[in-house]
Amino acid sequence: MRLSTDQFIFWQHGVCKLNGTIVFTWGLMLVMAAGSRLITRRLSTDLKRSPWQNLLEIVVAGMELQIAGAGLKHPEKYIGFLGTLFLFVALAALCTVIPGYEPPTGSLSTTAALALSVFVAVPLFGIEEQGLGGYLATYARPTIIMLPFNLISELSRTLALAIRLFGNMMSGAMIMAILLTITPFIFPILMTLLGLLTGMVQAYIFSILAAVYIAAATRAGKPKPAPATAPAKLSAG
Amino acid sequence: MLIDWFTVGAQALNFLILVWLMKRFLYQPVLQAIATREKLVAKELADADAKRSEAQKDRDEFHKKNEAFDQERAGLLAKATDEAQAERKRLLDEAHKAADALGAQRQAALIIDARNLNQAVSRRTQEEVFAIARKALADLATTSLEERMGEVFTRRLREMDGKSKAVLGDALKKNSTPALVLSSFELPGPQRAAIQNAVNETFSADIHLQFATSPDLVSGIELTTNGQKVGWSIAGYLTALESVVGKLMKEKEKPESEAVPAVTPEKAIKSS
Numbered sequence: 170m171r172l173s174t175d176q177f178i179f180w181q182h183g184v185c186k187l188n189g190t191i192v193f194t195w196g197l198m199l200v201m202a203a204g205s206r207l208i209t210r211r212l213s214t215d216l217k218r219s220p221w222q223n224l225l226e227i228v229v230a231g232m233e234l235q236i237a238g239a240g241l242k243h244p245e246k247y248i249g250f251l252g253t254l255f256l257f258v259a260l261a262a263l264c265t266v267i268p269g270y271e272p273p274t275g276s277l278s279t280t281a282a283l284a285l286s287v288f289v290a291v292p293l294f295g296i297e298e299q300g301l302g303g304y305l306a307t308y309a310r311p312t313i314i315m316l317p318f319n320l321i322s323e324l325s326r327t328l329a330l331a332i333r334l335f336g337n338m339m340s341g342a343m344i345m346a347i348l349l350t351i352t353p354f355i356f357p358i359l360m361t362l363l364g365l366l367t368g369m370v371q372a373y374i375f376s377i378l379a380a381v382y383i384a385a386a387t388r389a390g391k392p393k394p395a396p397a398t399a400p401a402k403l404s405a406g
Numbered sequence: 407m408l409i410d411w412f413t414v415g416a417q418a419l420n421f422l423i424l425v426w427l428m429k430r431f432l433y434q435p436v437l438q439a440i441a442t443r444e445k446l447v448a449k450e451l452a453d454a455d456a457k458r459s460e461a462q463k464d465r466d467e468f469h470k471k472n473e474a475f476d477q478e479r480a481g482l483l484a485k486a487t488d489e490a491q492a493e494r495k496r497l498l499d500e501a502h503k504a505a506d507a508l509g510a511q512r513q514a515a516l517i518i519d520a521r522n523l524n525q526a527v528s529r530r531t532q533e534e535v536f537a538i539a540r541k542a543l544a545d546l547a548t549t550s551l552e553e554r555m556g557e558v559f560t561r562r563l564r565e566m567d568g569k570s571k572a573v574l575g576d577a578l579k580k581n582s583t584p585a586l587v588l589s590s591f592e593l594p595g596p597q598r599a600a601i602q603n604a605v606n607e608t609f610s611a612d613i614h615l616q617f618a619t620s621p622d623l624v625s626g627i628e629l630t631t632n633g634q635k636v637g638w639s640i641a642g643y644l645t646a647l648e649s650v651v652g653k654l655m656k657e658k659e660k661p662e663s664e665a666v667p668a669v670t671p672e673k674a675i676k677s678s
Binding site: 173175184186188190201206213214215222225226233249252256276277279286335 | 435
């Protein structure tokens with residue numbers, strides 16, 4: 170039984186290979202970039218705009234709002250990273266309705282790559298905001314004793330990000346595959362709908378957690394505003 | 407092994423490329439479009455606010471001007487109305503005066519016309535009547551009539567009341583010239599003698615009489631002396647009648663002249 174699209178290899182030369190994960194990712198990238206380019210090619214700046222432009226504006230503005238809600242002061246600075254994370258994971262989940270499609274996020278390699286990106290981005294944004302010393306000092310807070318625990322926390326949360334997304338997406342595809350063999354066709358459709366829902370939720374969780382981590386890294390030395398309850402709840406998922 | 411590290415690296419690279427692509431093709435243009443639109447909306451709102459305030463200002467000014475204009479108009483209208491009323495009153499008064507004057511003039515003219523006509527008619531009637539009477543009486547006047555007249559005259563002398571008799575008697579006695587006895591015909595001797603006797607008897611004196619004729623008497627005898635007169639003649643009757651008729655005419659004209667404005671000249675003539 171094939172657990173991951175990684176095992177679906179089209180071409181290999183030594184270590185380099187072209188597997189299903191990469192191909193599906195490229196497909197998604199193509200769709201996203203081309204779709205965006207198509208829609209934003211003729212953007213209207215006056216009061217009248219096309220429905221597609223309207224949809225994109227709603228999506229982008231909604232993401233900006235969510236990022237701002239996570240505690241980041243300049244959402245336009247982080248929307249490139251966090252927004253792309255959300256859109257990629259969401260589109261990967263949405264496309265599961267297409268027959269023959271396998272979500273690249275169902276591969277631990279992809280989720281690990283995304284989690285590593287977050288793992289790298291968080292200190293980068295933190296250093297950019299607070300400087301290297303200021304950022305590194307956050308690991309020794311509240312006392313130096315906490316340094317190992319902070320480091321473990323950093324690693325474990327990256328691992329949790331990767332495993333959570335992988336688990337949810339892979340399980341969805343897995344359940345579909347199993348159900349197809351044992352149940353009538355109606356039930357897998359319902360499960361697909363459920364899979365779509367969980368996929369959207371995971372996209373939201375992944376990106377909002379990344380936003381929270383970045384927010385924590387960028388304002389660690391600054392007085393904390395009122396704690397946001399929603400991300401705390403979602404982190405449990 | 408669930409993790410393929412080459413794939414992890416490739417996916418991380420893919421993701422970075424995707425981030426760049428999305429920034430390039432999605433976020434930047436869309437955010438820019440939103441920002442531009444927000445600026446546009448803000449500008450339009452500001453413009454609208456400015457226009458609104460300007461419109462409000464204009465409206466206030468217009469209202470003020472309108473009110474001032476209304477007041478001015480009302481003032482002018484009131485003034486014009488007053489002036490027009492005064493002018494109307496003046497014109498009406500003038501017209502009334504003119505009409506009154508014209509009416510009075512017309513009335514006066516009518517009265518004059520009516521009076522003239524009346525006078526003319528009465529004069530003519532009088533003349534005609536008297537002419538007829540004179541003609542008829544002259545035609546009838548004969549010697550026998552003269553005789554009767556002489557009798558009537560003598561009787562009248564005798565029947566005179568005391569006062570008249572005394573006055574005439576005094577006049578006759580004091581007058582040195584003979585008293586004049588006028589008659590329309592030459593009086594015959596016996597009649598003259600009868601008259602002389604009657605005078606003498608009446609006044610108990612010898613009165614000198616001078617007999618003369620006067621066609622104006624029509625028919626009759628008159629004794630005249632020193633401004634006093636006694637006699638009987640048809641002319642006397644006619645004169646008395648004439649004076650009575652003239653008096654009546656004058657009395658009749660008065661009420662007619664009062665009612666003249668409502669009466670046309672034709673009617674006035676007819677009624678007179």
